Amino acid sequence: MTSRSKNDSVYQAAKTTDSASGTCKRMPMVTIRDVAAMSGASIKTVSRVLNNEPNVRPEMRERVLQAAHKLNYHPNMAARSLAGRQSYMIGLFYENPSPNYVVNIQTGALDRLRGEPYRLLMFPVENFKEFHGKMIAIIRSSGLAGVILTPPLSNDPEIMDELDQSGVPYVRVAGTEPRPGSPCVAIKDMIAAREMTRYLLGLGHRRIAFLRGNPVHPASNARFEGYCYALQSAGIPIDPDLVIAGDFRFASGLEAARKIFALNPRPTAVFSSNDDMAAGIVQAAHEHGIAVPRQLSVVGFDDSQLASIVWPRITTMRQPISAMAYTATDIILNLLENGWNTEEIRNVELDHALIIRDSAGPPFLANVAEKEDA
């Protein structure tokens, strides 16, 4: 009740006048000036209050806050960006490998952004090769404050060069090669894949096929290494016939299944680099009347929604995708707030977890025999 009715009516009128006029053009802007006028402070003081800067008397602060609330004031992002020479937009660049991955990444980033003045801008990239040379333009024209790179972009040296040049902080999700000056959050793909392979080995499998992902995603290679490592330490040579190419898509799992089913003797287990392809194998198995896991164990990687939707539910390696994006966003925010100190770059590695479900079991030895006399 500090300000009298006269003020109130003025402002309230200003607030509703246009929407009542039918043409409904645009709401009259309530600016920092209006707040200043109403609270009896200068615009600078209002600015101080709004940005939580020191050197404002508590009671003054309170008055300003009340006025802002009363006027339903909201800072104008554009003006703020322009004057402050920085934006509040974070760009998320991704190439759509699987919808679930994208959604999880988004969710994680958005979670971290909740309550922050920053916004998330989506940049789907179709063909990241033809993307080269455009990064700077995009950053500049969209006025991005920071960017989050997901694979395969997070390992593209050219893109990172451009980013370095642009001067905006960027964080890589699931990048593999360390890069000075650029933080990265990832999981230990190699270790995780080794773990999964050992799980299969522990179940008794000896002929384990591996379904690779898109080779431009380095995680795909890291997982393959883990598979090789585990096999070799178990004294099992890598059989090239058991290594099948794929591209992370469901359809490529379907295709791979054909090749795998044609193998003689057929492997007793398949380790797919991600869940989408694993689901493809499971579907193909159904169609060929091959029982999973009795005749064929199938395991995936990611623990995406898919893995628990198909039947049997897929044993997989959980990759905390949302958490990775959350962390990446957190790092960006720190970089943005505390200045970009290239020295204290954080590289974070999050934990993976083996999720045992129903698609893998001990090898059905009759299966091998049955094949051998074919």
Next chain:
Amino acid sequence: MTSRSKNDSVYQAAKTTDSASGTCKRMPMVTIRDVAAMSGASIKTVSRVLNNEPNVRPEMRERVLQAAHKLNYHPNMAARSLAGRQSYMIGLFYENPSPNYVVNIQTGALDRLRGEPYRLLMFPVENFKEFHGKMIAIIRSSGLAGVILTPPLSNDPEIMDELDQSGVPYVRVAGTEPRPGSPCVAIKDMIAAREMTRYLLGLGHRRIAFLRGNPVHPASNARFEGYCYALQSAGIPIDPDLVIAGDFRFASGLEAARKIFALNPRPTAVFSSNDDMAAGIVQAAHEHGIAVPRQLSVVGFDDSQLASIVWPRITTMRQPISAMAYTATDIILNLLENGWNTEEIRNVELDHALIIRDSAGPPFLANVAEKEDA
């Protein structure tokens, strides 16, 4: 070759100087002034060229364009928004029912935005009830030029009231109730559901269960109506026991399955309001040893990725989600460009399509008999 080396070197130096200095703060802004200086035009002329306004001599236009290109100029969104009193941000508001839906919506919107100066901002809404009253604040502080509403927000009168008040154009995706002043793009949910039900009827089913979606999504009700309509015109009364509650999530399909399987006699078919729940039913059927479609036909709605990933692949009603979002975005863009003429609001209805796959077939009559003597 209009401008000489002197100019060139100056600008080029300006372009690279900072990134070479190690501290990598921010690239020096190339402004409209630089372009004006280099091309020998005034900033207003440059502005005209950049915005494709008339009244510029072609050769002048060319010179400006070249200068801009040479300088690697990119307009500053913030300044443009501030001066032009309009932003280039389109907000996409959604509550995450199923990841696939969200991704499809996004893809459609992003497709339409390609090449446009507009950007897409994501606004996930957890609890849309507690969202009331915040819409205006969000629009204002983020400086949204327009918004796209997806269900259930696209049918929330309070939210739409706020939107009307805010004055920014908004388009509803899959809204059901027509609303003056707000365009909407949808499919004919009722008709489509009726069609699907008739398909099942045509297969010979008489006991068809219906799995409802989240009741706050009006599409859920429309689909239910279609089901009822088809049944009634076939002279089959609606059996309340066959109408099961759900919420569009996979898990609710799983739950619903238990109830459905306990029914005696068991229905020969289930029509689920969306694919996620249908996938839940299929999974549960596997677990209970109920063969789909031999012992139970299951059909879904949406034709999401899921539908063709589970086994058997689900017969479903394709809803062109991406296309709907594309169209919605198109409408927003028109509204933004040509002014918001409330008179010529377009309500668009896109086509659905029955996608016949493997999860539905004729009823297995022995099934009925078998149940009856139980």
Next chain:
DNA sequence: CTGTTAGCGCATTCAT
């Protein structure tokens, strides 16, 4: 057809 002059709403010196 083209240029000049003013701001847009805010942050930011530098006064006080």
Next chain:
DNA sequence: ATGAATGCGCTAACAG
């Protein structure tokens, strides 16, 4: 602890 003045990069009236 507070305020006046200046300008961010651009668009928008107006003049020519």
